[in-house]
Amino acid sequence: MKLAIYSRLIFSFGIAFSISSYADEYSGITTLIIRSGSNWTGSVLPSYLTSSPEIAVMRYVIPPQTALPVHKHPAINAAYVVDSEITVVQEGGIQRNFKKGDVIIELVDQWHYGMNQGSKPVELVVFYATTKDLPLAIRKSAS
Incomplete structure (x- = not known):
């Protein structure tokens, strides 16, 4: 024994x-490119979702001189900047620039948007740790 x-x-x-x-x-x-429990503003990420996880991966190409609509994400996600440079702005004015090779750990349940102020398209690959039927993003309605 x-x-x-x-x-x-x-x-x-x-x-x-x-x-x-x-x-x-x-x-x-x-x-290791990034490993963090905080988003790009330094705030702690929320507790992980309690239902069965689902991974979604999206590719975004944002044309030059284009701003995305104000939106929020109900689940944790991270974007890898494949090419160019993007500015991410949190509602209320906090903003940060990310360039090719950077990773953006997104805000969860906080209004924000990204904008391409450059002369060439921004390419992002975004990885979402979500659950079935949960939207990847929610647009803010005009009030």
């Missing part, structure tokens, strides 16, 4: 060592 327990422990430690060695072995191939 003790032999079986020791064998399992040694096997478990071997797996743990193998996984950490694997990451070290490929350290020149992989790069």
Whole structure:
């Protein structure tokens, strides 16, 4: 019995060592771009959704000199700036520029918009951690 327990422990430690060695072995191939519990303004992200998760991935191309409508996201999402530069503005005036290669951890349930003030299209790939039937974005209605 003790032999079986020791064998399992040694096997478990071997797996743990193998996984950490694997990451070290490929350290020149992989790069962590961003990992954060905060959005782009520095505010803490809300607790994760409680129903079954669904991942959605969208590609956006925003023409030059174009502003998106004011909107909010009901779920956590992050955008990778593939090309050009975008300015994201939170309702109330906080804004930040993001350039090619940056990641934008979006605001959740807060009104904001993005705008391309440049001369070439902005390309974004956005990853949404959502649930079935939850909209990816909600437009603010004109009041």
